[in-house]
Amino acid sequence: MMIYKQNYVAGAYKRKLTKGYFQYLRYNYGSVKIDKAKGNEVIIDYALDMAYSKNKVDEYRYQHYYNKLKDYFMDFTLLEDYTDEEIYGDIHNIRQEIFDKDMKDIYGSYSLNEEYISTNKLVNLNFDDAIMNLIYSGIPNKIRYNTSVINQLELLKTKMIIAEELIFLAGNNRQLLSLLQLIVNNELLEFRDKKIVIYVKKSSIHDEATIDDYNHIMGNQSMIGSNDSIKKNTQIKIYDNTSVGMDFSKLEKEDAILFGKASSNKTLVIGLGEKHIFSLKNVSFDYFILSTVQNVVVSRYTNIYRNGSSNIPYIIGYVIKEFDCDYDFTGNERITMSLFHFNYLLNEYGINRCRELFKWGEDINNLLPIKYMNFYSTSMKRDDFPEFLIDKQQSEVDYKVAEREILYEFINNHFNGKYISCYYNADSIEKTTDDVYNHEHNKNVLVTGLLFDDNVSLKPVEAEKLNKSLISPREYFKNDIEVDIRYCCNFLYFATDNIVEAYNFTRKELPNEKINVGKIFLGYKYVNEDTNREEFFPLYNKAFIGCTKSGQVIFGRRNLQGGKIIINNEEITWDRDNVNSDNGNVNIITPYIDNQNFSQNNEDYRNFSYLYGKKRLNIVIINNKIVCVRYGEVSIPSIGVVLSVAGDYIKRLVDALGLTGINDDYYKITKPYKLNVYLEKPEDMTQGQWDDISWVYGGATLLVENGKNLVSNKEAQTESFKREGWFHPLSMQTQETQVQDWVRGPRTVVGLTRTNKFFVFVFSGRTKESCGANFNEIISILEKEVGAVDWVMNLDGGASSCLSMIYKNQLLELSYPCTSDLSSAGMIRPINSMLIMK
Incomplete structure (x- = not known):
C-alpha cells in the first residue's frame, strides 16, 4: 500500500513554485538568511555569528563555512526542485563537514536541563x-x-x-x-x-x-x-x-x-x-x-x-x-x-x-461563498453579512468578479463621494474589461480609490502608541467601538528588520553604534494637540501630509532648519547654518548631508558610511531616543541625526546625562532622560498657519506639488527625487525597494484635487492579477478618475500597499496586496502606521 500521494514532497513545496517572485531569490529558514532579491547580496547564519562572537569558532572555519554557503546559493535555479526543508538538510551536511565535534556548541538544540x-x-x-x-x-x-x-x-x-x-x-x-x-x-x-x-x-x-x-x-x-x-x-x-x-x-x-x-x-x-x-x-x-x-x-x-x-x-x-x-x-x-x-x-x-x-x-467553493468576501478573516460569520452573500457561480473568476461588484455597489450606496474599482491597461492608460486572470504576464493594474466629497476626518495610528512594533489592521478593528463605516490605508515608512540589519551591517566594525530598535517609524513627525506635543527631526527634504485643527488637509516639504533641543532641562539651540555643517559649537548632522554631491555619485549604498565629529561629543538620536554617545567620530545614521557639540556644551551634556566612559571613547548614560525637540516652522508657512496645525507626518514623496507634475518623465522624476534626498546613499539604505527606480510596483497615494477634495488611491502590483504602476502612470490615471490634481503624495508602497473598508468590525481588503514575509497575496500585512478615513 502506498502511504503517500503522487504529489508528495519532503517539505512545504518546491522552490520553483515561487519563480518570478522575490521569494525565489530569498531563503529564510532556521538560522540561515539569504537575500539576493532587489540587488541584495545578504548571506547570514545567525547561530554561527553568535558562536563566533563568543569565540567558539575560529576565523578559518568561520570564513570557510561562509564561502561554502555562498557557493551553494550561487544560482537559485539549481535549487528550484528542492524544498526549503531539503535545502536545510544540505546546509546541515556542510556544517557537519566543517565543524564536526563543535556542532552541538554552535547549533545545539534547546537543552533539557x-x-x-x-x-x-x-x-x-x-x-x-x-x-x-x-x-x-x-x-x-x-x-x-x-x-x-x-x-x-x-x-x-x-x-x-x-x-x-x-x-x-x-x-x-x-x-x-x-x-x-x-x-x-x-x-x-x-x-x-x-x-x-x-x-x-x-x-x-x-x-x-x-x-x-x-x-x-x-x-x-x-x-x-x-x-x-x-x-x-x-x-x-x-x-x-x-x-x-x-x-x-x-x-x-x-x-x-x-x-x-x-x-x-x-x-x-x-x-x-x-x-x-x-x-x-x-x-x-x-x-x-x-x-x-x-x-x-x-x-x-x-x-x-x-x-x-x-x-x-x-x-x-x-x-x-x-x-x-x-x-x-x-x-x-x-x-x-x-x-x-x-x-x-x-x-x-x-x-x-x-x-x-x-x-x-x-x-x-459553492459551500463556502462567504470566504470570497473576506478570505483572510477567521471571525466573519456568514449570517451576520447577508448583504455580502455571493450566489453560486461557475468558476473562481466569477466569484472574484461577484465580490468586486457587490463591494462596488455597497460602498457607493454608503459613501458621500466616489469609489473607484477598475482595471487599467498600464501601457495605454485606458480602462480595460479584459479577463485579467488569464494573463500570465498581464499589463493590467487594479486601481482602487476613494474621492471624498465632504470634509474628511483623518486619523493616523502608530504602532508605537499602542506599545507594538506593528499593527495588524484586521485585528485592530475587531474590538473597535466605532460603528460608522470607515476606510484605512497603509501610511508611512518604517524600519523593517531588513533595514535594521542593513544599518548594523555598515557598523560591523562599530559594535557600540549598532541598534536594536524594532520596527520604528521613519521620518518627520509633529503633533500639536492640547495634551500632547511631540516633534521628530526631519531627516531629508521629503514630503509631508498634515491636518489643521479646523480639519483642513495640507501637504508640503520639511527639511531641518533652526531649532532647539532640551535634554533633562539642558537647552541647546542652533540655527540653519549649523545644520550639516562644521561651524559652531552646536551642529545637527542629518543623513541629508552633502546631498547634491552624493546624489550624483552613484555610491555603493549598501556599504556606504559617513564618519563625522572628530574631537567633538557626538550623540546619535533616532526618534528622540539616544542610541549612542561618543567623543570622536560616529557614523551618521540613515534613520536619525547626530547632535554634535564642542566647548562648554560637552560638560553640560556630560552632567545632564550622567555620561560615564566605557570603551573606545564611547559613553553610557547613567541618568534617566527626557528629550524634546522644537523646530522652526516651514519656510512657506506663516507662524499663524503653523500654530493651527494639529499633526504633520513626513518622510514621503511628492509626485504633484501645487499643481506641477514632478514625475511626467524619468528625467523630471529623477531631479525631483534627488532634491528630496531619495538618491542619497544613506536614504537608499532605508528603502527595501528602491523608490527612485523607474519600475512598476504596488503604490499608495493621497492628495487633493484642484477643487480641494481629498482622495486616496492604491495601485496593486507584483501579482499576476495586477502589474502595479509607475509614478507617471499614476498621475495619468488619477487625472482620468478625479480630474486635475494640486497635490499627490506617495506613501509607503510595496507589500504594505492596501486600501480597506471597515464594516461591522470586519476589515475587507478593497485592493489586492502582494505577499510579504508576514502575509499572503490579497491580505493586508501588519504595518507600523495606518491612516483611518471617514
Whole structure:
C-alpha cells in the first residue's frame, strides 16, 4: 500500500513554485538568511555569528563555512526542485563537514536541563490541559493562546479512545519530554492500555527530537520518574533522512507497513509541531496535527496569522487523506483553500461528507461563498453579512468578479463621494474589461480609490502608541467601538528588520553604534494637540501630509532648519547654518548631508558610511531616543541625526546625562532622560498657519506639488527625487525597494484635487492579477478618475500597499496586496502606521 500521494514532497513545496517572485531569490529558514532579491547580496547564519562572537569558532572555519554557503546559493535555479526543508538538510551536511565535534556548541538544540524540568512538570493534568501543554512545550504561558479556530480537541479525544494503537511523530525535544511524562504520569483514558509508537530522528537537522534526546530523558529519573509504563506499552522507532522532518518517501519497509495500518480506525497518527505539518501533507491516511503556528508558510497553509503579535496561536487539526491545499499556500498569488476553511467544512458537514466532497472533486467553493468576501478573516460569520452573500457561480473568476461588484455597489450606496474599482491597461492608460486572470504576464493594474466629497476626518495610528512594533489592521478593528463605516490605508515608512540589519551591517566594525530598535517609524513627525506635543527631526527634504485643527488637509516639504533641543532641562539651540555643517559649537548632522554631491555619485549604498565629529561629543538620536554617545567620530545614521557639540556644551551634556566612559571613547548614560525637540516652522508657512496645525507626518514623496507634475518623465522624476534626498546613499539604505527606480510596483497615494477634495488611491502590483504602476502612470490615471490634481503624495508602497473598508468590525481588503514575509497575496500585512478615513 502506498502511504503517500503522487504529489508528495519532503517539505512545504518546491522552490520553483515561487519563480518570478522575490521569494525565489530569498531563503529564510532556521538560522540561515539569504537575500539576493532587489540587488541584495545578504548571506547570514545567525547561530554561527553568535558562536563566533563568543569565540567558539575560529576565523578559518568561520570564513570557510561562509564561502561554502555562498557557493551553494550561487544560482537559485539549481535549487528550484528542492524544498526549503531539503535545502536545510544540505546546509546541515556542510556544517557537519566543517565543524564536526563543535556542532552541538554552535547549533545545539534547546537543552533539557534541570531548571527546565523543574518548571515544566506535568502533575495530574486533565486531557485538555495535557494536550495544550504538549503543543506549547517550552513556550511561556503569557504568549499562549487560549482558543483556536482550528480546534478538533473533542474529535481527537474520541479517535484516541477508539484507536488500539497511537503513532506519534515527536516534534522537538521539549514535546518529546512532555509526551513521555504524559504517558508515565497520567492515567488518562485516552492513553490507558494503548500501544504507543513514538518516532524520533536519528540526528537533528533543525530542532527535531532525536534518539539521543530520548535516551537522555529515560536515563534521568528526575525527568520521567518511573518508566515502567513506557517500557511496557511504548515502542521507540527511529527515522533518518537528510531533510528537516520526516520524509515518507524514504521510510524503511517496516515503517511504511506500520503507517499503512493508519488507513483503518485502529491506528491513529498524530504529528507534533510545524515540521510535521509538512511531513504529513499529502499522505494517504487521515491524521491529526497538534502544533503552534509561528512560521509564515504554516500561516498560509492554515490561514492563521500572527499578524505581528508576540502571542503564538495553535491548532489541533484533523486532516483527511483527500484534503489537499495544492500549492496555493506559497502565498504569492490568491490562496483558494486552507486548513481553516477545510476545518469549517468539517464542522459543518462532518468527516464522511467532507471525504466525499474531496474524493469526487465537488466544487466546495459553492459551500463556502462567504470566504470570497473576506478570505483572510477567521471571525466573519456568514449570517451576520447577508448583504455580502455571493450566489453560486461557475468558476473562481466569477466569484472574484461577484465580490468586486457587490463591494462596488455597497460602498457607493454608503459613501458621500466616489469609489473607484477598475482595471487599467498600464501601457495605454485606458480602462480595460479584459479577463485579467488569464494573463500570465498581464499589463493590467487594479486601481482602487476613494474621492471624498465632504470634509474628511483623518486619523493616523502608530504602532508605537499602542506599545507594538506593528499593527495588524484586521485585528485592530475587531474590538473597535466605532460603528460608522470607515476606510484605512497603509501610511508611512518604517524600519523593517531588513533595514535594521542593513544599518548594523555598515557598523560591523562599530559594535557600540549598532541598534536594536524594532520596527520604528521613519521620518518627520509633529503633533500639536492640547495634551500632547511631540516633534521628530526631519531627516531629508521629503514630503509631508498634515491636518489643521479646523480639519483642513495640507501637504508640503520639511527639511531641518533652526531649532532647539532640551535634554533633562539642558537647552541647546542652533540655527540653519549649523545644520550639516562644521561651524559652531552646536551642529545637527542629518543623513541629508552633502546631498547634491552624493546624489550624483552613484555610491555603493549598501556599504556606504559617513564618519563625522572628530574631537567633538557626538550623540546619535533616532526618534528622540539616544542610541549612542561618543567623543570622536560616529557614523551618521540613515534613520536619525547626530547632535554634535564642542566647548562648554560637552560638560553640560556630560552632567545632564550622567555620561560615564566605557570603551573606545564611547559613553553610557547613567541618568534617566527626557528629550524634546522644537523646530522652526516651514519656510512657506506663516507662524499663524503653523500654530493651527494639529499633526504633520513626513518622510514621503511628492509626485504633484501645487499643481506641477514632478514625475511626467524619468528625467523630471529623477531631479525631483534627488532634491528630496531619495538618491542619497544613506536614504537608499532605508528603502527595501528602491523608490527612485523607474519600475512598476504596488503604490499608495493621497492628495487633493484642484477643487480641494481629498482622495486616496492604491495601485496593486507584483501579482499576476495586477502589474502595479509607475509614478507617471499614476498621475495619468488619477487625472482620468478625479480630474486635475494640486497635490499627490506617495506613501509607503510595496507589500504594505492596501486600501480597506471597515464594516461591522470586519476589515475587507478593497485592493489586492502582494505577499510579504508576514502575509499572503490579497491580505493586508501588519504595518507600523495606518491612516483611518471617514
